[in-house]
Amino acid sequence: MYFTHLYLENFRRFVYWEHTFSPGVHLIVGPNARGKTTLLEAGAYLSTFSSFLARQPRELVNQALAMQNPFLVTRIRATFMREEDGRHRERRIEVRLIFRRETNGLVRTQKEVLVDGVKRKTLTEALGLVQTVLFLPHMLHIVDGAPELRRRYLNFSIAPGHPEYARALSEYTKALQQRNALLKQWWERRGDPQVMLPWEKKLAEHGATIMWTRHQVLQRWNFLADEQGWNRLGDGEVLRLVYRPALGHEADEEVPMLLPFYQPEPDFPKSLPALQDLLFQRLQERRPLDLRRGHTTLGPHRDDFRFLVSGLDLAVYGSRGQMRSALLMLKLVEAAWYYETSGVRPVILLDEVLAELDRERRERVMAAFQGFGEQLWATTTEPDLFPEAVVPRLHVWALQDTGLVSV
Amino acid sequence: MPVLPEPIQRLMQALERLPGVGPKTSARLAFFLLRHLPLARDLAQALEDLERVTLCRRCFHLTEEGQAFCAICRDPRRDPATVCVVEDPLDVLALEQAGVYQGRYHVLHGVISPVEGVGPEDLRIRELLERIPAEGIQEVILATNPSLEGDATAMYLYERLKPLGVRVTRLAQGLPSGGDLEYADPLTLVRALMGRQEMA
Numbered sequence: 001m002y003f004t005h006l007y008l009e010n011f012r013r014f015v016y017w018e019h020t021f022s023p024g025v026h027l028i029v030g031p032n033a034r035g036k037t038t039l040l041e042a043g044a045y046l047s048t049f050s051s052f053l054a055r056q057p058r059e060l061v062n063q064a065l066a067m068q069n070p071f072l073v074t075r076i077r078a079t080f081m082r083e084e085d086g087r088h089r090e091r092r093i094e095v096r097l098i099f100r101r102e103t104n105g106l107v108r109t110q111k112e113v114l115v116d117g118v119k120r121k122t123l124t125e126a127l128g129l130v131q132t133v134l135f136l137p138h139m140l141h142i143v144d145g146a147p148e149l150r151r152r153y154l155n156f157s158i159a160p161g162h163p164e165y166a167r168a169l170s171e172y173t174k175a176l177q178q179r180n181a182l183l184k185q186w187w188e189r190r191g192d193p194q195v196m197l198p199w200e201k202k203l204a205e206h207g208a209t210i211m212w213t214r215h216q217v218l219q220r221w222n223f224l225a226d227e228q229g230w231n232r233l234g235d236g237e238v239l240r241l242v243y244r245p246a247l248g249h250e251a252d253e254e255v256p257m258l259l260p261f262y263q264p265e266p267d268f269p270k271s272l273p274a275l276q277d278l279l280f281q282r283l284q285e286r287r288p289l290d291l292r293r294g295h296t297t298l299g300p301h302r303d304d305f306r307f308l309v310s311g312l313d314l315a316v317y318g319s320r321g322q323m324r325s326a327l328l329m330l331k332l333v334e335a336a337w338y339y340e341t342s343g344v345r346p347v348i349l350l351d352e353v354l355a356e357l358d359r360e361r362r363e364r365v366m367a368a369f370q371g372f373g374e375q376l377w378a379t380t381t382e383p384d385l386f387p388e389a390v391v392p393r394l395h396v397w398a399l400q401d402t403g404l405v406s407v
Numbered sequence: 408m409p410v411l412p413e414p415i416q417r418l419m420q421a422l423e424r425l426p427g428v429g430p431k432t433s434a435r436l437a438f439f440l441l442r443h444l445p446l447a448r449d450l451a452q453a454l455e456d457l458e459r460v461t462l463c464r465r466c467f468h469l470t471e472e473g474q475a476f477c478a479i480c481r482d483p484r485r486d487p488a489t490v491c492v493v494e495d496p497l498d499v500l501a502l503e504q505a506g507v508y509q510g511r512y513h514v515l516h517g518v519i520s521p522v523e524g525v526g527p528e529d530l531r532i533r534e535l536l537e538r539i540p541a542e543g544i545q546e547v548i549l550a551t552n553p554s555l556e557g558d559a560t561a562m563y564l565y566e567r568l569k570p571l572g573v574r575v576t577r578l579a580q581g582l583p584s585g586g587d588l589e590y591a592d593p594l595t596l597v598r599a600l601m602g603r604q605e606m607a
Contacts, residue, residue, distance in 0.1 A: 198559035
């Protein structure tokens, strides 16, 4: 798919901004703090309805105007061509953030989504319509940061195309809150241990769906990376993603070294029902420990996955360049996987992607991404990093406050 | 110095405490009542009569003061061997409007939700378990909502009822009648498929 038009109103630093796009590679040039990243953020927002860079939707509203006005509407609107039934069809999407400051000072931001001009009842209905793959330098923390970032990343990637995963996540979270509340109250209230069982059953049911999907997806990602040669980082180094399901291993247990490719993690159940049974059984076994700790100590909310290069954990032993390469591999795989599961080639959004990479890696990265998407937006402060030889037929734009100007 | 007389202010403050009513609506309602005093008197009477509503001693559905049992429990035509367990009295109303169910009810007055501090002992569960042998109940229909908490409550009840040797059933889940297959969400479709029945 590719965007043909993007319109922003009161989105972050932009008051009115619009531009008409063609397919192909668009390089957006500008000095720092002009809104280059914001532009990519807007594109990605249309596919996930949440931002990797904002904790709260209100951060996306133009702050100068929000301070002056008690009521403000932020709009991100796009027209795009999407592969449907073997040809491109023109579709439209608009996300509105309705910002209100109440008389008591409380701020509320409400989200609305319109598809082809018709308002949808829930955001979920419009998930997966726009597909993008976003790379931000900030995302390097996915490789070396806390497991929570990697779980969030998995959820961001999987949920839009898998409604049953999104539903399992939401039900799991609710059941988890209920069991944790019970664990905390236990010492004061005591009562019947059978009260735990229904929540453990629910946790096992939805948790197994989440873990099974994550397991399948990571295996598929490893396969795609190997098939395309994206997992070979140079100098004979091979990258592999390893799923670490929280099924009751000790937290400090060593990551298995040098696992052969595609081999499922040892002792991971062979079917969804088996996984559900195992999770249910482990939850019951863990009950005494969970009671002492006051929270649930296993399940997909404690999952992790690691980047292993030739068997070594990249977060511990990797260089910055390797981490960047690993993250780029992940992004390429994500793009290929979206195409495989939905038949739609995502729009590739790359923020300062070539910084910190040597010339050979720059060329490989750009070639791989160009070969993949129908449209690619890249931002840079250094247009020299994108020579004609590396990126042919490149559209170069200077970013302005109301749109883009050809350079 | 208050701008409005005290009775109006008191009414507005009381109305504002109702769910879904803010300062604007409460003012509008209060002034409407001021202009329609006969309606206000009816309303006052109805509100006062609320105090006469009590709970049925058997099923905990609503009944009037002076009546030990609710209208359904008093009805000799209702089957005493079947009990339908619901979350609150409004669910009884919904089922009664369908007009098919011939048994009695048991109102839990809530669902198990530890987050809100509601455990089994806060619901009428002990009373339900006592009813099974005392009334010779053969079948318990679990009709809690198909939500996470409703399901969990049903599961808990099932575990407690099973040892009593009573038949335990759960309301079917699936497509709403008059609904459109293409607009059904995936989970509903899955449940409808799993609960499919032989054509008769």
